[in-house]
Amino acid sequence: MIDRIARSWLCIAGLLLAGAVQAGTLTLGVVERANDPRLAPEHLASGYLGHPGGPIRDGVEVALKESKFSLDAAGLGWKLAVETPSNVAEAREAAKRLQKAGAQALVADLPADELLALAQATQLPVFNVGEAADALRQQHCGPNMFHVLPSERMRADAMAQFLASRRWMRILLLHGPSGDDKARLAVVQSSAQRHGLKLAAVRPFELSTDPRKRQAGNALLLTSGVDYDVVWVVDSDGEFARSLPYRASLPRPVVGDAGLVALAWAPYFERYGAPQLAHRFERAAHRPMLDNDWAAWMAAKTVVQAALSRPQSALSVDALNAEALDGFKGVRVSYRAWDRQLRQPLLLTDGQGVIAMAPAEGVMHPANVLDTLGADAAEGLCKTPH
Structure with a gap:
């Protein structure tokens, strides 16, 4: 019995590109900014749209608790290992410690330079849930980096589609x-x-x-x-x-970073089961679920689904890219093969309600209309993930 469990977890190690795995435990590394100025009380009190409202570990914990029944059925427990680097060197050391501790994947909310250092210091998959810079999906993409938070290009395309649909x-x-x-x-x-x-x-x-x-x-x-x-x-x-x-x-009207803003998530989204997810998060974290929280939740769900769906076979990067996931936004979401960005609908919100969704109605694409948001395959500059 022990041998079978060990062999199964070795498969999951290959599936997630991880190093050593503790049998029976799904370990997620959570890497957050040290002394994050965005989470200072005076900053949170201003309620800037699109800015985080709390640490990403809250979203990760909600996702893992939601998955408890499935993990229990598979005989898997879970735990988090949290690191808070404050510079590039500390980010590299954090990656090494987490890999040595048996983490199967890292969920990270770091500035771009620290995120790159983290990903380059490990072979573990790194899920970016806090940095929207397009360069991370293009010139500086890496073979083990997945992007859950929408890119700046995705947000801009979503807003531009909306404005064009309204003839503004x-x-x-x-x-x-x-x-x-x-x-x-x-x-x-x-x-x-x-x-x-x-x-x-x-x-x-x-x-x-x-x-x-x-x-x-x-x-x-x-x-x-x-x-x-x-x-x-x-x-x-x-x-x-x-x-x-x-x-x-x-x-x-004002749009962009105030007025109407394109985001991955809004706590008052009222369709596709979103209120249930928002309520579960608020009960657990005692605050609304915001953009980064949804991204962290989605990253943890990605890892759990990968660990549960193919326990007897190694999962290649291409297979992980092809995984269809439920993000409570009306369609199945998945990672693009060319830059490992999560293709997803975006919500256009004024901070009180969701005014519209993108892609806008009538926008067309030869393969997947979600790929009208962000860099498409033919124009992507990232060569590593293929």
Whole structure:
């Protein structure tokens, strides 16, 4: 009996590209940011749309508890091993410790450079649930990295499809001064062009206590002197964006990082069994389920399904890419073979309800309409996962 269990778990080790496995225990490594400024009380109190509301371990734990019956039936227990690196070197060491501790996969919410270091230091599959940068799916993709959180390109495509479907074609594009804002600005401009939207103007903003820069943060001045159908704001920090709705010089909607935002999840989504998932999470974590929480939950569900569905045979990367999963968003979701991004519908929300879903109605694709969000196979720059 012990030999059979050991052989079964060796198969699961191959299935998940893992190292040594403790028989009878599914071990997930959870890697979170040390002293995460996004989780500071004053930041959480502002309720920035698209920003995390708590640690990702909450989503992982909910997923594993939901799977308890299936895991018990398979004779498997589970445990979490949590690491909180604060720099690239610590991320590498965290990966090595988790692999040595018998983790079969890592669920990570780290900045891009630390995430890359984590993935490069191990052969374990690493599920990215906190970083949307497209470069991680393209130039810097890795053979063991899976992306559950939507990319910036996916979010921009979702919003651009929605605007095109409403015939809101002229955009006033406002962007912040940070490096993240500039990179995301280029993505938005590309998506707008791809969907036939016109840029009425592109204007930078800056929040500063310097009186000489006060006009650079004045919403009324920034939105004056040009005609447009919608204001699209790119603000990774969120502080300027949250003050923009209803302050533009024209009575126009705001989208992007405030007003209407494209996200993986919203706690008030009312279709496809989503309320039940949201309620289970809120009961367990005592807070609403947000974007990163859903991504962490989905990552853990991916690992559990892989461990349960093919216990007697090793699962290749291609097979894992082909796994169909239930994300409570109306369709089965799966990982793209060319960049290991989870293809999924996105929710367009104003923070109080879900206004629409993307892909927009009427959008077509020769294979899978979900692949209209983000880099498609023919344009992907990632070569490693194939």
